[in-house]
Amino acid sequence: MTILVFAEAADGAFKKSSFEAVCYARHIGNKTGAPVVAVALGITDAAVLESLSHYGADQVLSVAGTSFDHFDAQTQSAALAAAAQSLGANTVIVSNTYSGKAIAPRLAVHLNAALASNVVELPSLDNGFRVKRGVFSGKAFAWVDMNADSKVIALTPNSIDVTRDERSASYNTMNFQPAVASRLQVTGINKVSGKIPLTEAEVVVSGGRGLKGPEHWGMIEELATALGAATACSKPVSDMGWRPHSEHVGQTGITIKPNLYIAIGISGAIQHLAGVSSSKVIVAINKDAEAPFFKAADYGIVGDAFEVLPRLIAAARSGAQQA
Amino acid sequence: MKILVCMSVVPDTTTKITFTDGDTRFNTQGVQYIINPYDELALTRALELAEPVNGSVTVVHVGLADSEPSIRKALSIGAGEAVRINAEPTDAQFVAAELAHWAKDKGFDLIMTGRESIDYNSGAVGGLLAAMLDMPSVNVITKIDVQGGLAHLERDIDGGRESSQCSLPLVVSAQKDLCEPRIPNMRGIMAARTKPLAVVEPAAGGAKTHYQKYELPPAKQGVRLIDPERAADLINILRNEAKVI
Numbered sequence: 001m002t003i004l005v006f007a008e009a010a011d012g013a014f015k016k017s018s019f020e021a022v023c024y025a026r027h028i029g030n031k032t033g034a035p036v037v038a039v040a041l042g043i044t045d046a047a048v049l050e051s052l053s054h055y056g057a058d059q060v061l062s063v064a065g066t067s068f069d070h071f072d073a074q075t076q077s078a079a080l081a082a083a084a085q086s087l088g089a090n091t092v093i094v095s096n097t098y099s100g101k102a103i104a105p106r107l108a109v110h111l112n113a114a115l116a117s118n119v120v121e122l123p124s125l126d127n128g129f130r131v132k133r134g135v136f137s138g139k140a141f142a143w144v145d146m147n148a149d150s151k152v153i154a155l156t157p158n159s160i161d162v163t164r165d166e167r168s169a170s171y172n173t174m175n176f177q178p179a180v181a182s183r184l185q186v187t188g189i190n191k192v193s194g195k196i197p198l199t200e201a202e203v204v205v206s207g208g209r210g211l212k213g214p215e216h217w218g219m220i221e222e223l224a225t226a227l228g229a230a231t232a233c234s235k236p237v238s239d240m241g242w243r244p245h246s247e248h249v250g251q252t253g254i255t256i257k258p259n260l261y262i263a264i265g266i267s268g269a270i271q272h273l274a275g276v277s278s279s280k281v282i283v284a285i286n287k288d289a290e291a292p293f294f295k296a297a298d299y300g301i302v303g304d305a306f307e308v309l310p311r312l313i314a315a316a317r318s319g320a321q322q323a
Numbered sequence: 324m325k326i327l328v329c330m331s332v333v334p335d336t337t338t339k340i341t342f343t344d345g346d347t348r349f350n351t352q353g354v355q356y357i358i359n360p361y362d363e364l365a366l367t368r369a370l371e372l373a374e375p376v377n378g379s380v381t382v383v384h385v386g387l388a389d390s391e392p393s394i395r396k397a398l399s400i401g402a403g404e405a406v407r408i409n410a411e412p413t414d415a416q417f418v419a420a421e422l423a424h425w426a427k428d429k430g431f432d433l434i435m436t437g438r439e440s441i442d443y444n445s446g447a448v449g450g451l452l453a454a455m456l457d458m459p460s461v462n463v464i465t466k467i468d469v470q471g472g473l474a475h476l477e478r479d480i481d482g483g484r485e486s487s488q489c490s491l492p493l494v495v496s497a498q499k500d501l502c503e504p505r506i507p508n509m510r511g512i513m514a515a516r517t518k519p520l521a522v523v524e525p526a527a528g529g530a531k532t533h534y535q536k537y538e539l540p541p542a543k544q545g546v547r548l549i550d551p552e553r554a555a556d557l558i559n560i561l562r563n564e565a566k567v568i
């Protein structure tokens with residue numbers, strides 16, 4: 001019985017969410033005695049691979065032999081399935097990122113495993129294998145029993161703490177050739193450079209219709225930059241083209257759970273709250289004291305965004321300089 | 324071109340979520356059901372792709388008879404025919420197994436799902452189905468065009484967009500931006516009445532999870548208001564008390 005973790009990388013280094021996944025696996029390993037093997041696809045740099053041992057991986061497996069430069073869920077899931085089979089692993093942890101979500105179901109089919117995505121807490125192992133997952137787009141949670149010998153779990157980023165657990169891991173490589181050649185060809189990648197991806201951000205500054213127009217987003221971006229935050233928006237803001245759709249959070253947008261969510265000029269409609277209510281700390285800034293967002297917030301300022309924002313930006317900047 | 328759109332039926336987005344039977348079941352009392360919003364996008368884009376080339380669009384749903392108003396709505400939006408697999412959709416793996424069993428010999432060139440159902444948020448049926456049918460899959464697509472058996476795609480990735488191409492057959496999952504959802508018109512509503520809605524019995528089975536208990540997010544303690552004149556205090560509190568920045 002081995003626990004396998006898919007260590008997803010971006011730009012040659014592992015994502016924080018991959019370390020979270022290793023920690024999740026380590027927790028299960030500590031309870032069951034199963035070894036934790038972290039698997040990397042197409043990463044060969046020894047120093048990078050070693051970083052996985054800091055969070056509790058007993059073994060690091062680097063898979064090579066085909067190109068993993070371009071993402072194809074079919075190829076990547078087949079490679080992970082081959083790794084799981086060769087190690088006799090029965091539990092696989094991936095991150096619930098865009099790539100992880102594409103891989104996890106395919107992997108579950110390969111391994112004839114039970115699948116749980118959007119998992120938000122450490123499992124309960126006292127009575128079978130029970131995981132907690134987000135349902136109803138942030139409005140509720142469910143405890144789910146995974147009733148199969150094999151399990152694939154997709155862990156939502158920022159759900160568990162990353163704790164150091166240094167191991168003297170063993171390092172291995174594996175060769176993988178896909179049985180079917182990939183039919184998918186990536187033709188271009190357009191990354192929003194210099195910006196923190198919304199799905200990975202620990203702090204998010206978000207603006208709504210109360211900001212009146214796209215020309216006022218400079219203030220949102222300035223506050224975000226001063227706080228090291230990503231930017232987001234409400235649905236009407238993206239519908240009107242003030243901001244790209246990729247920034248729209250809520251029930252029909254992205255669901256996020258940063259440590260801090262600051263909502264400025266957003267009323268707090270149920271569909272908006274659904275996507276952000278799992279944030280650890282919520283701040284609402286709205287000129288209307290009756291705005292529903294104040295019921296969902298930890299801190300609030302009843303005031304005009306155009307007066308409050310410059311003060312916040314100045315305070316955030318001065319602190320950043322001191323630090 | 325033969326396109327299959329997989330459709331789930333979900334509580335309206337304004338639904339206040341509650342549970343019954345000691346928090347073991349979702350309380351459906353008074354809940355309005357709608358087509359999963361992402362599936363509406365998938366359906367609309369499927370129609371846009373099929374119409375110019377005289378292709379066909381079939382809608383398939385795993386669910387019980389109470390879903391039929393939503394299936395009729397899909398027909399009134401423009402799907403040519405619909406199939407309901409008559410079983411309660413207990414988990415994504417069960418649904419995908421039923422869909423795969425039904426679809427496997429039907430020769431679909433393109434299978435479209437939504438990015439996720441807004442009720443159980445698995446985001447899994449498309450990938451499961453693709454693996455079961457041994458097809459490639461691309462999820463959270465914001466663009467698809469098809470030319471000469473080749474799909475040109477764009478999808479969301481963490482922190483950006485990726486473009487790609489893939490030959491058919493292929494499974495994709497729809498994300499916002501794919502198109503503007505179509506609203507049924509009077510002619511569509513009339514036509515939908517006589518369009519075929521076949522009911523087939525389930526065959527494959529295979530749920531591997533059991534929903535044991537539900538819970539609601541913990542209620543907030545109440546908001547602490549900060550004087551707008553002293554907005555800078557908020558930054559101090561976030562830094563030194565809440566310790567989140």
Ligand SMILES: Cc1cc2nc3c(=O)[nH]c(=O)nc-3n(C[C@H](O)[C@H](O)[C@H](O)COP(=O)(O)OP(=O)(O)OC[C@H]3O[C@@H](n4cnc5c(N)ncnc54)[C@H](O)[C@@H]3O)c2cc1C
Nearest residue numbers: 208209210234235250251252265266267271272287288305
């Ligand atoms: C099917 C469906 C799905 C939906 N999904 C989503 C979703 O995923 N995400 C989402 O966000 N919405 C969603 N919505 C829309 C949602 O119901 C709300 O309409 C939307 O969230 C409102 O956006 P808003 O708060 O920016 O705008 P408004 O409701 O117009 O609120 C603007 C707020 O700004 C405040 N304000 C105005 N001026 C100032 C000022 N100078 N300073 C400070 N405050 C000011 C006002 O008091 C008000 O509270 C959905 C709706 C439907 C029907």
Ligand SMILES: Nc1ncnc2c1ncn2[C@@H]1O[C@H](COP(=O)(O)O)[C@@H](O)[C@H]1O
Nearest residue numbers: 330331385436437439440445446447448
């Ligand atoms: N009961 C169902 N019947 C048909 N298709 C479904 C069903 N449930 C989910 N799907 C499809 O799978 C997508 C993803 O759903 P899910 O994996 O449940 O989040 C949905 O957007 C639908 O396209």
